[in-house]
Amino acid sequence: MLLLVIVVIWASAVGSVSVPFSESAKIVFSKLPFVDTEKLLEGISRPHQTIIWDVRLPRVLLAGMVGGGLAAAGVVMQALFRNPLADPQVLGISSGAAFGAAIAMACGITFSFMGISSIWMFAFGGAILTMLLVFRVARVATSHSVTGILLAGIACSSMLTAAITLLMMWNRQKLEQIYLWMLGSFSSATWIKVGFMAIVLAGALLSFSILGRDLDLLSFGDQEAQSxxxxxxxxxxxxxxxxxxxxxxxxxxxxxxxxxxxxxxxIMRLLAGPKNRRLLPLAFFGGAIFMILCDLISRTAVPPTEIAVGAITQVTGAPFFLYLLWKERRKGEQQ
Amino acid sequence: MSDERRTVDIEVKNLSYQPGGVERPILSDISYTFLQGHMTALLGPNGSGKTTLLRHFLLQIKSPEGAVLLRGKDSLSYSPKERSQIISWVPQNNNGDSAFAVEDVVLMARYPYKGTWDKDTEEDRKIAEDAMKTVGVWELRKRAFASLSGGERQRTLIARALAQTTPWILLDEPTSNLDIKHQLGILDLLQKRVEQGLDSVVVVMHDFNMVQRFCDRAILLEKGCVAAKGTVEEVLQPDIMRDVYEVDFEVVEQGGQKIFLPKEEIQKDAPHQGT
Structure with a gap:
């Protein structure tokens, strides 16, 4: 938790315009209530304040919340499906969002409402519609069983991916834009996005904390959990x-x-064991820190261009994971 | 654990169960009272409806109104947690690859006594410890459940059922994975707890000799109907067994106990009768 705060401030300080860590910390803390803003901001230049507060901090916070949220969602999916490969993408939601965003981009729908861009709106709408469709199909087919949801999600997902490909083929001039959107980036972060994400995240984390113990018991299967x-x-x-x-x-x-x-x-399960009530917060903080660092690399590695953050998460995460698995196996062999 | 809780029977009244798409009912018109303070054997060939009957008690299958009464009240009137404070269950097989340590698995049984945000208390740990020591898995407490042998798993699940501190324990072939020493150990343990008035037990078993030795009441199912019920003595009659299991038995009397020796199947497609 403390580590996360430090990482947030540090990541805000680093960038093409370098701001000292202490200044960054002061700017961040100056916005807290009950803090003497004037005194803290003494001697810090306006541009630095703008860079930190309006550009970098929302970006860092958004990266942290998305990373932490995705990691926590992953914990819940793996527990629920009793499958180490389950992850939120198999529910088809990501594809739905991508399809929505692709339509907005391909059809050239660009407007903005209260700081909410059309692409963002279409992406969220696409995700929600896919979710409803998956739920509907799953319930009809197999009375809400876990496998039903999984299969419906995978089917919807591949259908939508194919549709996106078609959209890209028909709109070649938009191909790059759509492709880059799908790879993921935090460069368009705003405080409105941060606020929106924070509300959803708070609700989801609250539900997860209610479910921690239930998910532990579900690892023994529905019937035993029920008993x-x-x-x-x-x-x-x-x-x-x-x-x-x-x-x-x-x-x-x-x-x-x-x-x-x-x-x-x-990674967190290898470090902390299988108990979901301990694992969920750890995964959240781990995911947040990991994502902030990946985003940091994406915007600083080859300035002024950005590398897609999705590529960095995979390039850095996969080898580390392989290393942990290898270490775990060695430990197993020694015992 | 009030005394009141210790004095409830499980009553079954005219229970029938026929899920959609199945030709004949899995259970038809079953009426029986599982008396508290007894160790009741639930007998019957494979597919006779034993496990289905137990699943009604666990609310895994919704029973018709008034068909299953727990503590004199319709089972449907209980919430899952309330029901779990009355009946615990030891399932038949567990091939799960749960990464949880044995002690955590046993602690899970305290779930029905917990609010959403409650932590495990000292008392919970003590109950779990006693349960693990009772069935002899205390030494395994740090091991991952997935790394245990079949018999160790079964004993862990029995410890879990004990830690649930319910007046009733249902066991579905609890000894199928155990060697003869642990079979005797577990059944002896259950019998002692019943004699001490701690638990009432319903156990699915196929071994008639074990049934005679440890159980005092029995109900025999055949194709979803009650074929015989009463004391073990009354149910384990050679002619009844012959009809239900479609196997000829030679019965040897020894020390006041009948020993059933299976001879040969009567029909070609007779169900396997277990040992």
Whole structure:
């Protein structure tokens, strides 16, 4: 937690215009209530204040919330599906968001309402519609079973991916824009996006904290969990709903950033064990810090261009994960 | 744990169950009272509806109104947590690859007594510790459940059921994965707890010799109907067993106990009768 605060301030300080850590910290803390703003900001130039407060801080906070949210969502999905490969993307929500955004871009729909861009709106709408479709199909087919949701999600996902490809083929001049959006980026971060993400995130994390113990028991299967008093249907509905909304929000503000929701939960589980009530907060903080650092690399590695943050999460995350697995296996062999 | 809780039967009244798309009912018109303070054997060939009957008690299958009464009240009137404070369940097989340590698995049984935000208390830990020591998995407490052998898993799940501190324990073939020593150990333990008035037990078993030795009441199912019920003595009659299991038995009397020796199947497609 403390580490996260330090990382947030540090990441805000680093960039093409370098601001000292102490100045960055002062600017961040000056906005807290009950702080003497005037005194703290003494001697800090206006441009620095603007860079930190209006440009970098929203970006860093958004990256942190998306990273933490995706990681927590990953923990819940893996527990719910009892499958280490389950991740929010299999629900088809990311593809729905991408499809919505692709339509907005391909058709050239560009308007803005209260600081909310059309692409963002279309992405969130696409994600929610996909989610409703997946739920509807899953319930009809197999009375809300876990496999039903999974299969419906995968089917919707590949259908939508194909549709996006077609959209890109027909609008070649927009191909690059759509492709880059799908790779994910935080460069368009604003305080409005931060606020929107914070509200959804708060709701989702609250649901997750209610579910922690239920998810532990579900690792023994629906029937056994039920025999110990878990309301399986309630747990399942609440967790899928909260995860879906969270992922829809995350994807709509930042594009599809792969891997975080899959790998951070695994890394944290190797470090902290399987108990979901301990794992969830750890995964959240781990995901947040990881994403902030990846975003930092994406905007500072080759200035002034940016590398897609989705590519960085994979390039840095995968080797580390492989290393942990290898170490774990060695430990197993020694025992 | 009031005394009141210790004095409830599980009553089944005219229970029938036929899910959609199934030709014949899995359970038809079952009426039986599982008496508290007894160790009741639930007998019957494969597919006779034993597990389905148990699943009604666990609310895994919704029973018709008034068909299953717990503590004199319709089972439908209980919330999942309330129901879990009355009946615990030891499932037949567990092939789960749960990464949880044995002690955490046993602690999970305290779930029905917990609010959403409650932590495990000292009392919970003590109950779990006692349960693990009772079935002899205390030494395994740090091991991951997935790394255990079949017998160790089964004993862990029995410890979990004990830690749920319910007046009723349902066990579905609890000894199927255990060697003879642990079979005797577990059944002896259950029998002692019943004698001490701690628990009432319903156990699905296929071994008639074990049934005679440890159980005092029995109900025999055949194709979803009650074929016989009463004391173990009354149910384990060679002619009844022959009809239900479609196997000829040679019965040897020894020390006041009948020993069933299966001879040969009567029909070609007779169900396997277990050991």
């Amino acid at each position: 110990m008093g878990v309301s399986v249907k309630r747990t399942r509905t609440l967790s899928v709903l909260a995860t879906s909304l969270l992922v829809a929000a995350a994807v709509s503000v930042s594009g599809i950033i792969g891997f975080v929701s899959l790998i951070i939960p695994h």
